[in-house]
Amino acid sequence: MRPNIVLFGDSITQESFRSGGWGASLADTYSRKADVVLRGYGGYNTRWALFLLHHLFPLVKLFFTFSGSTKPPVATTIFLGANDAALAGRTSERQHVPVEEYRENLRKIVLESTSFSCLCTFHFIIIVSPQECSPTMLIVLITPPPIDEEGRMDYARETYGEKAMTLPERTNETTGVYAKGCIELAGELGVRSINLWSKMQETDGWQKKYLRDGLHLTAEGNAVVFEEVVKVFKEAWLDASEMPYDFPHHSEIDGKNPEKAFQQKCL
């Protein structure tokens, strides 16, 4: 059976199977080699994401599992923070999570998902550090993208007219603080990370090139995420071009004796 790659995050993950989306591109790249499982929750911050953890990585449901798969993924991307970084006192205050709590929530998410991976691997509950478990599951923390404040304001005016917010609900500077916290935490836990906030800002005109409403990604923005994720996966030996097909390539099947190819590959 194919391994799973889980994409866990907010709307930027939830939308990632739209045309040109980074999730769909990953699923296409790993076609016949791994299944890409979409777990994107639009509007969620890390505080709310914690409520989902024991459903996504179900420690207690290892057997009799008609309700779903219990095998640990080979890789999980954790792409949260864009909503945590919504400013207190502005229109999206409800989603705001202080940066210290954001880091601690991310830590819990990494530790719980990694423990699930270890549990499935060893069949015992063992208290372990992420490093000890790293061979069983690749975790990639992705920072929120940068914010184009002008783009956010334009979008708000187009959508809400006169009722639009008069001050942006997110700023690039504050989101940068969350991105920094995410990268620091990844270093501390010894898991891989992608600093999307920095990466996108290396390109002139990133505001309109990569962001369609100052926050969510254009097709080109999706391409950046896809390329960065594939790069990290390759560095961690999860290279699609080197992974086996789940069943024989059609060119390996002898038209007159097809069972031979399946006997060799499927036993």
Place this chain on the structure above:
Amino acid sequence: MRPNIVLFGDSITQESFRSGGWGASLADTYSRKADVVLRGYGGYNTRWALFLLHHLFPLVKLFFTFSGSTKPPVATTIFLGANDAALAGRTSERQHVPVEEYRENLRKIVLESTSFSCLCTFHFIIIVSPQECSPTMLIVLITPPPIDEEGRMDYARETYGEKAMTLPERTNETTGVYAKGCIELAGELGVRSINLWSKMQETDGWQKKYLRDGLHLTAEGNAVVFEEVVKVFKEAWLDASEMPYDFPHHSEIDGKNPEKAFQQKCL
């Protein structure tokens, strides 16, 4: 946990997560409601697809299943025949399967996948007809698309130059015979079907509008498949807009008392 929708087929299914692909569009439509599982095998005919059946619908692996999910899908699309219809005596003869065998192979695929669904539902092996099982899994047979013979020849010349085939390896007329066989079998078994071969030819200029190389789909061709599949799913009460989210929509979460929304939805 979310239900699964399995897409089983050949290259037209395997490619369906490319930009604008019908599989990715389905995954996006059912986002947070069902998981779309891609099982496309480029170049495969129904004879070879039979070798995969007990892996895709594993009757004997109901328990202790670290290797994958055993829950039956809520829906499976079976989209095969484009390779079976390759002509004997031409360059793709290796893939050719006579139309009578194509029908019998399709019948086995429907019966085996439906038996799996029933087995999981009742926890016993019960010999049943597809009709008796239909509430547990929706099966949709999709015919191959029409063939643009001129497009196939152009593609061959572009790809192989002077070594290109001099006669098309598939004809629209012959593929139409397979499409007819597929639709008749669906009627006989009482499962739903999409006559893509006929549907596409209702539109003027279908040859270039829907097919990029005389056989595989353009973005517009993908859109036709997506719309037809969604239509059949809706008729069978598998309408994404009426299915519940797996977890609360973010607007339902009280920022000051978030656990309330999760207690209501996740117990």
